[in-house]
Amino acid sequence: xxxxxxxxxxxxxxxxxxxxxxxxxxxxxxxxxxxxxxxxxxxxxxxxxxxxxxxxxxxxxxxxxxxxxxxxxxxxxxxxxxxxxxxxxxxxxxxxxxxxxxxxxxxxxxxx
Amino acid sequence: xxxxxxxxxxxxxxxxxxxxxxxxxxxxxxxxxxxxxxxxxxxxxxxxxxxxxxxxxxxxxxxxxxxxxxxxxxxxxxxxxxxxxxxxxxxxxxxxxxxxxxxxxxxxxxxxxxxxx
Numbered sequence: 681x682x683x684x685x686x687x688x689x690x691x692x693x694x695x696x697x698x699x700x701x702x703x704x705x706x707x708x709x710x711x712x713x714x715x716x717x718x719x720x721x722x723x724x725x726x727x728x729x730x731x732x733x734x735x736x737x738x739x740x741x742x743x744x745x746x747x748x749x750x751x752x753x754x755x756x757x758x759x760x761x762x763x764x765x766x767x768x769x770x771x772x773x774x775x776x777x778x779x780x781x782x783x784x785x786x787x788x789x790x791x792x
Numbered sequence: 793x794x795x796x797x798x799x800x801x802x803x804x805x806x807x808x809x810x811x812x813x814x815x816x817x818x819x820x821x822x823x824x825x826x827x828x829x830x831x832x833x834x835x836x837x838x839x840x841x842x843x844x845x846x847x848x849x850x851x852x853x854x855x856x857x858x859x860x861x862x863x864x865x866x867x868x869x870x871x872x873x874x875x876x877x878x879x880x881x882x883x884x885x886x887x888x889x890x891x892x893x894x895x896x897x898x899x900x901x902x903x904x905x906x907x908x909x
Binding site for chain 2: 682713714716718724725726727728731732737769771772773780781782783784785786
């Protein structure tokens with residue numbers, strides 16, 4: 681069981697908007713630690729997609745956006761494209777005894 | 793070019809030891825905090841260990857006491873010494889550069905470690 685909870689899968693048609701949720705607790709997201717998002721294309725290493733809840737690294741299209749509220753965060757993808765089909769992971773910091781850096785279980789995005 | 797290249801993975805028997813290396817180029821390992829993250833086959837990402845620029849190290853409970861993270865500043869290389877390996881340590885191991893905000897902005901391609909008899 682991951683410390684951060686994500687839906688196992690989401691799907692959408694090209695051009696649509698999808699969101700991926702990431703639910704934590706008072707020892708991580710709710711403790712004001714930032715949430716970050718990674719995209720992992722099939723057979724490749726993870727790539728930083730969103731950092732500091734809502735910031736995009738250089739080169740990441742503005743179709744990707746992040747937000748955070750309370751003990752949860754969300755990744756939104758608008759104008760869905762075939763190349764967006766990938767696994768997406770949220771990540772934060774956890775201050776509990778067995779914490780440190782924690783990831784969500786990952787969400788598989790399928791573009792229909 | 794800024795990049796990380798992991799080596800050292802392979803097939804190892806349970807109880808054995810293995811040392812992973814992560815060679816960095818385009819930046820200085822010792823000036824950053826560096827981490828190892830693993831991914832078991834078909835599973836999600838799991839943080840393993842981190843070393844800060846000041847030398848402090850931290851480990852996930854699952855590897856504490858068995859794994860040791862270190863770096864060689866002269867070689868600009870990060871290491872992960874893995875002892876008493878178990879089947880559940882089977883995974884692709886990635887090294888990653890950490891940033892002050894608590895995220896990992898640069899990842900290597902990973903090296904596969906398979907623990908099996």
